Amino acid sequence: MDRGHVVPPSILAPPTATSEGEQEMFLPGETHRLELTRERGIVTEVPAGSEEQLSAPGDETMIINLGPQHPSTHGVLRLMMELDGEEVLRVKPVIGYLHTGMEKTAEDLMYIQGSTNVTRMDYLNPLGNELCFSLAVEQLLDLEVPPRAAAIRVLMAELCRINSHLIWFATSGMDLGATTVMIHGFRERELILRFFERTTGLRMNCDYIRPGGVAADLPDGWADDVAEITSVIPRRLDESRNLLDDNPIFRRRTQGVGILTREEAVALGATGPILRATGVAWDLRKAFPYSGYEQYDFEVPTHDDCDVWARYQVRVAEIYESARIVEQVIETMPAGDYRVQDKKVTPPPRHRIDTSMEALIHHFKLFTEGFKVPPGETYVAVESPKGELGCYLVSDGGARAYRQHTRGPCFYHVHAMPAMMVGGLVADAVLVIGSSDPVLGEVDR
Amino acid sequence: MEFDGWTALIGTGTVVAVFVVVMLMVILAVWAERRVAAVMQTRIGPNRAGPFGLLQTIADGIKLLMKESITPRQVDRLVYELAPLLAVLPAFLALAIVPFGPGFCIGGQGTDCSGGYFVDMQIANLNVGVLWFLSMSAIGVYAALLAGWGSGSKYPLLGGVRASAQVISYEAALSLSVVPVVVAAGTLDTQGIVLAQSQYRWFLLPLFIPALFFFVAALAETNRPPFDLVEAESELVGGFHTEYSGVRFMLFFLAEYVNVVTISALFVTFFLGGWTGPYPVAGSVNWAPLFGAIWFLAKTVCIIGIFFWLRVTLPRLRYDQLMALCWKRLIPINLVYLMAVAVWVAYQATGDLPRLVGGG
Numbered sequence: 001m002d003r004g005h006v007v008p009p010s011i012l013a014p015p016t017a018t019s020e021g022e023q024e025m026f027l028p029g030e031t032h033r034l035e036l037t038r039e040r041g042i043v044t045e046v047p048a049g050s051e052e053q054l055s056a057p058g059d060e061t062m063i064i065n066l067g068p069q070h071p072s073t074h075g076v077l078r079l080m081m082e083l084d085g086e087e088v089l090r091v092k093p094v095i096g097y098l099h100t101g102m103e104k105t106a107e108d109l110m111y112i113q114g115s116t117n118v119t120r121m122d123y124l125n126p127l128g129n130e131l132c133f134s135l136a137v138e139q140l141l142d143l144e145v146p147p148r149a150a151a152i153r154v155l156m157a158e159l160c161r162i163n164s165h166l167i168w169f170a171t172s173g174m175d176l177g178a179t180t181v182m183i184h185g186f187r188e189r190e191l192i193l194r195f196f197e198r199t200t201g202l203r204m205n206c207d208y209i210r211p212g213g214v215a216a217d218l219p220d221g222w223a224d225d226v227a228e229i230t231s232v233i234p235r236r237l238d239e240s241r242n243l244l245d246d247n248p249i250f251r252r253r254t255q256g257v258g259i260l261t262r263e264e265a266v267a268l269g270a271t272g273p274i275l276r277a278t279g280v281a282w283d284l285r286k287a288f289p290y291s292g293y294e295q296y297d298f299e300v301p302t303h304d305d306c307d308v309w310a311r312y313q314v315r316v317a318e319i320y321e322s323a324r325i326v327e328q329v330i331e332t333m334p335a336g337d338y339r340v341q342d343k344k345v346t347p348p349p350r351h352r353i354d355t356s357m358e359a360l361i362h363h364f365k366l367f368t369e370g371f372k373v374p375p376g377e378t379y380v381a382v383e384s385p386k387g388e389l390g391c392y393l394v395s396d397g398g399a400r401a402y403r404q405h406t407r408g409p410c411f412y413h414v415h416a417m418p419a420m421m422v423g424g425l426v427a428d429a430v431l432v433i434g435s436s437d438p439v440l441g442e443v444d445r
Numbered sequence: 446m447e448f449d450g451w452t453a454l455i456g457t458g459t460v461v462a463v464f465v466v467v468m469l470m471v472i473l474a475v476w477a478e479r480r481v482a483a484v485m486q487t488r489i490g491p492n493r494a495g496p497f498g499l500l501q502t503i504a505d506g507i508k509l510l511m512k513e514s515i516t517p518r519q520v521d522r523l524v525y526e527l528a529p530l531l532a533v534l535p536a537f538l539a540l541a542i543v544p545f546g547p548g549f550c551i552g553g554q555g556t557d558c559s560g561g562y563f564v565d566m567q568i569a570n571l572n573v574g575v576l577w578f579l580s581m582s583a584i585g586v587y588a589a590l591l592a593g594w595g596s597g598s599k600y601p602l603l604g605g606v607r608a609s610a611q612v613i614s615y616e617a618a619l620s621l622s623v624v625p626v627v628v629a630a631g632t633l634d635t636q637g638i639v640l641a642q643s644q645y646r647w648f649l650l651p652l653f654i655p656a657l658f659f660f661v662a663a664l665a666e667t668n669r670p671p672f673d674l675v676e677a678e679s680e681l682v683g684g685f686h687t688e689y690s691g692v693r694f695m696l697f698f699l700a701e702y703v704n705v706v707t708i709s710a711l712f713v714t715f716f717l718g719g720w721t722g723p724y725p726v727a728g729s730v731n732w733a734p735l736f737g738a739i740w741f742l743a744k745t746v747c748i749i750g751i752f753f754w755l756r757v758t759l760p761r762l763r764y765d766q767l768m769a770l771c772w773k774r775l776i777p778i779n780l781v782y783l784m785a786v787a788v789w790v791a792y793q794a795t796g797d798l799p800r801l802v803g804g805g
Contacts, residue, residue, distance in 0.1 A: 064599045070682060086603065086764055177670055177761030183486040243758065249671060250760050426603070427763045430680050 025063055025080035025092045061089060068097045072175050072430045075440035077414065079421075079429070086425045091418040095411075099444040106404035110370030111137050111211055114401070118391075119205045121406060122442035124164040127156040127196075128384045130209035133404075135290060136380040136391040137211035140373045143345065147334040149213035150291045155226065155329045156199075156209065157291070157382070158322040162233060163192045164385035164437075165319045169237075172312070172434035173244070176253060184240040191229050198225065212346045213339025223330050230323045230330075237319060244312075254309040258420040258432035261306055268419060269412040272387025273318065274436060276302045277310035284383040296328045308428075308435040315437075318385075345371050370399030379407075386410050386437055408442035451562055455551075460568050467540055470742075471702040474749055475502040481753045506695060514691035517598065524595030529689065529696035532588030536703040539581035542574035543567055543710045544635050546720045546737030566720075566734060567635070574635040575627055578711060579620050582666060586612040588700065589668070589675055589685045596688040604684030607764060608668075608675040614771040615665035615672075621779040622659035625652050625786040626715045635711075639719030647718040654782050656716040658775045660751075663708040665767070667701060669752055671759040674767060709748035710741070717744050 067078035076097035082090040106117050118133040119126040131153055138145065145153075170185025193203040198219055200206035208215050244250045260270065262278040275282055283300040285293040301317035303310035339346050347366050348359035375397040381390040387409030394403040413436040420432045476491065476499055483490025491498035516525070546566035571577055589612065593605015626648055627633055630641035642648055649656050665672040676684030683689075686697045713719060722740030762770070 062599060062602075064603075072680065083603075085606070173760070177673065178759070179482070180486045180757045181760075183488060187487060244760070247760065249762055252766055253760060253763055425764060427674075427680050427761075 025082070025090070060084070066426075066429065068094075072171075072433060074171060074433060074438055077433065077438055077440055077443075079417070079433075081421075081426075081429065083426065086427070088421050088424055088426065088429055091421045091429070093414045093417055095414060095440070095443050097444065098440045100441075102445045103404055103406060106401050108400065110399050111373060111401065112366065112370050114404070115210045116205075116207045118406065119207055120441060121408065121445055122164075122384060122386065122389070122410070122439045123204055124167050124439055125160045125384050125386070125389075126205050127153075127160045127209055128382060128389060129406075130207065131157050131291070132380060132382045132384070132389050132391045132406075133393075134209050134211045135382065136378055136393040137373065139378045139380055140376055140393060140395050141211070141345065141371075142374075143212060143340055143342065145213050145291075145340055146337040147292070148336045149338050149340070151329055151333050152214050152218060152338060153209055153291045154293060154296070155326060155333075156196075156206075156214075158325045158329070159192050159195065159226075159229070161322045161385045162229075162319050162326075163189050165315050165322075166192075166233075168315060168385075168434070168437045169240070169319075172431070172437075175430050175434040176250065178243060178250075181240055181243055184236065188233050188236050188240075191232060195222075195225050195229060198222075210339075212342065213337070215339075217338045223333075226326060226330055230326050234320055234323050237316070241316065251309065253427075254307065254312060254431065254435075255305070256307050256309075257424060257428045258308045258435060259306050260416060260420045264419050265306075265416070268416040270387070270416050271409050271412070272384070273311050273314045274387065274413055274416070276300065277314045278306045279304040284381055284388060288381070290380075290382060295332070296325045298322075298325050308431050311435040372397060372399050373401075381407065384409060386413065386439070386442075406442070406445055408445065410436075410438040410440075411443045414438050414443055455562055455564050456568075459565065463540060463543075463545065463568055464537070466545070466742075467537075467703060467706055470706050470745075470749075471699065472502045472506075473499075474702050474706060475505075477749075478753045478756070481750070482757045485754070485757045509691055509695040509698075512691040514693050515688075517596070517688050519597030520688065521595040521597060524591045525597075525688075526693075528588050528592035528595055529693040529700075531591060532585060532700035533696045533703070535581040535584040535588075536700040536707065539578050539585075539707050540703070540710075541568040542571055542577050542635050543707065544570075544639055544714060544719055545710075545741055546734045548636070549734040565636070566738060570634070570636055572632075572634045575623055575633045575638075578635075578707075579616075579623070582619070582704075582708075583616055585700070585704065586616065588697070592689065592697070593685040596685070598688050600682045600687045601685050604675050604681045604687070607681075608685055611665060611672070611674060611764075611767060612668075614768060615662045618658060618771050618775040618779065619662040619666055621776060621783065622655040622662060623715060625655045625779075625783050628783070628786050628790055631790075635714050635719075639714055639721065642718040643721050645718070645721075647716065649716040652716065652782075652786070655779060656712070658779055659712060659715065660748075661775065662771075663712065664752070664755065665771070667704040667708055667752075669701075669705065670756040671761050672767060673761060674764055705749060705752055706745070709752065710745045712748050713741060713744040717748075 061082050061084050063080060063082050065078060066081055068076040078094040078097065080092045080094060081088055100120075102117055102121060106114060109117055114133050114137065115130040118129040121129050166185045166189040170182045170189070173179070173181025173185065196206055196208075197203045199222065200208035200215065260268075260274065260278065262280060264270075265275050265278045265280070271282065279302050281300045281302045284290075285298075286300055298321045299317075301314050301321060303313045343362050348356070348362050352359040353363050373395040375395055377392070377394040379390055379392045381388050383389070388407065389409055390407030392403070392405040392407065393401055396402040417432060417436060420436070421429045424432070479501070480490045480498070482488075491501040494500040494504045516522070544565075544567040548563055548565045548570075551562045551564060569577075586608065589608030590605050593601045593603075593608060596602070596605075626638060629648060629652065630638040632638060632641070664670075668675045674680075674684075676686060681687070686694055689697060720737035720741040722736065
């Protein structure tokens with residue numbers, strides 16, 4: 001073996017063709033206008049001649065893959081970047097590494113099974129996904145859930161929001177090398193997961209909110225558990241924020257970094273905290289209230305700086321607002337049924353199956369055939385922690401959806417990443433990923 | 446004093462003793478870092494291997510020794526294999542000038558130890574000790590640089606570029622923070638610097654700003670958080686050592702911690718009075734050298750503790766901010782401070798300030 005042979009490091013000249021097809025990022029000299037338009041987002045048209053402004057091939061730029069296996073891409077996001085030293089010249093997100101075909105699967109599942117399917121999409125917001133799907137089914141069924149069911153749904157959705165934001169808080173601390181923040185975020189989240197486990201039986205992917213209500217009533221002593229969550233988490237979050245908020249390193253890392261202007265945010269379909277960080281107070285809980293959100297008193301935090309810092313401020317403020325909503329839910333939780341008393345949709349209570357023939361038949365038919373939904377189509381959107389989570393549902397009158405499509409906010413935010421990253425440094429790109437808080441399960445579905 | 450077998454034996458013994466002490470400190474430092482971080486982050490930390498998990502580092506070391514050292518196809522073999530050695534050798538060589546305690550005399554008489562053997566509690570009592578340390582840490586830069594280049598991979602390349610810029614810049618800041626000490630002590634000899642600080646005339650107070658800057662530069666020099674850009678996990682995967690595994694990775698890891706120990710020891714030497722302490726006053730008891738070593742190690746451990754503390758507290762800086770900090774803050778302020786110290790020392794010596802300032 002020729003050990004002395006030195007293979008020249010061909011790092012600066014990557015192979016020009018791979019089998020990635022449409023997802024390939026081309027070298028500057030081979031990038032045409034359509035390709036650039038695609039990279040920068042279809043809605044922002046690239047003027048003619050832009051491709052000539054790209055650096056010539058052979059210049060000292062480097063195309064690098066950030067992901068899909070990379071410590072800070074929050075899942076299996078892959079970003080192809082053209083770098084000039086540390087500066088990001090072009091970015092192209094590549095998705096599909098977590099594509100599991102959940103939307104197609106939904107066409108083979110009965111509506112009663114649908115929650116189990118959608119809960120896996122945004123795995124940090126499982127109950128929010130279930131809520132969105134259930135609302136869509138209920139709209140097609142023209143069904144009104146009892147007030148207690150609606151209140152439980154709000155409770156769970158807001159706890160999920162806190163849960164999701166805590167994970168974001170933790171991981172964006174990790175992106176900055178602030179490991180203590182990371183541990184703290186996960187520690188606080190544990191409280192919420194324990195409550196989920198106690199209520200639904202599962203820590204994640206709860207399958208708890210179902211068409212017609214929720215799967216089970218809240219356990220005894222739930223109010224104390226939740227009150228502990230709402231008292232502990234804001235207090236501990238104050239402590240964790242001490243490590244970041246007034247830290248000059250953190251401020252200089254985040255302020256003025258990853259800017260997405262209001263126009264760009266609207267044009268690229270960004271919603272949720274990213275849009276609110278550009279000063280737009282757009283929150284579906286206020287704009288189109290569902291599940292009785294109009295009864296609760298809460299603010300929609302906004303910020304005008306459009307940068308990573310603004311998104312940080314907005315999300316942290318939302319944790320406190322969600323805690324406020326949860327406190328109000330504890331006080332105003334109505335008594336009554338936790339699911340709609342409609343024999344065609346809701347399975348009968350277990351103990352009645354042994355005594356009532358009719359209950360047995362209903363139970364059997366519900367779990368073998370499912371319930372039929374009148375033909376029609378609907379789109380229902382809820383405010384997930386990431387933004388507008390929509391469920392588009394088409395029914396042909398059967399027990400299975402003809403088509404189910406999810407509008408995942410993260411998909412649009414991944415699409416907006418190049419706009420935020422270009423011109424920054426690699427270190428900023430990592431922060432941009434963190435501040436858009438993508439969950440690839442939802443992007444790829 | 447003649448050079449004979451005893452001198453050679455004493456010299457060898459010193460080397461072995463320093464090596465053992467430092468390796469023990471490194472092993473404990475790796476363990477302590479994880480435990481301290483765990484306490485600060487309300488975790489448990491390693492507690493399985495041995496009492497309190499003390500053997501964890503040894504277990505990890507054995508694991509790394511047993512693992513395959515993967516050599517990727519694209520590497521530049523020579524450079525790739527040289528880099529870990531270049532990391533670990535200067536790290537240990539820099540230790541040579543660390544004075545662990547006052548020298549003592551075996552079998553001799555009087556202050557000049559006539560007829561006996563004088564034992565320095567340091568490997569080499571060089572009269573240019575500070576220069577030796579600075580040059581060794583300068584060689585250490587090549588490790589990250591060559592590892593980044595020789596790996597033939599993109600993330601290590603970025604890490605190597607960062608390393609070359611960062612460590613070379615902070616090398617300048619580090620040197621400039623030491624110069625006021627040298628001026629104030631009037632010697633490049635580390636023992637001399639310690640002796641200049643006896644009776645609590647520690648340089649920390651008069652030279653507070655150089656001390657602070659030395660510490661900041663030391664963090665950057667050893668690639669410790671918040672200046673760990675060279676191996677920033679969330680940005681560059683593993684930085685310059687992404688492609689290293691097994692023993693070669695262990696050498697980088699070892700070098701980092703040896704550097705932490707060395708630079709903490711030198712901080713103590715330069716600014717915290719080295720081995721001097723409240724008890725005993727030099728030469729008052731027979732065990733003075735031992736107490737000196739204890740004071741020295743205790744102070745060093747405190748400084749290492751600050752390294753750990755900062756690691757769990759601070760987020761990482763960005764590349765351009767790091768360079769701006771070095772060139773726009775540390776170096777200019779240090780230069781001004783150096784001027785002030787030089788003027789003050791000259792004034793002390795000559796008692797004639799106007800002539801100095803006016804240049805007349």
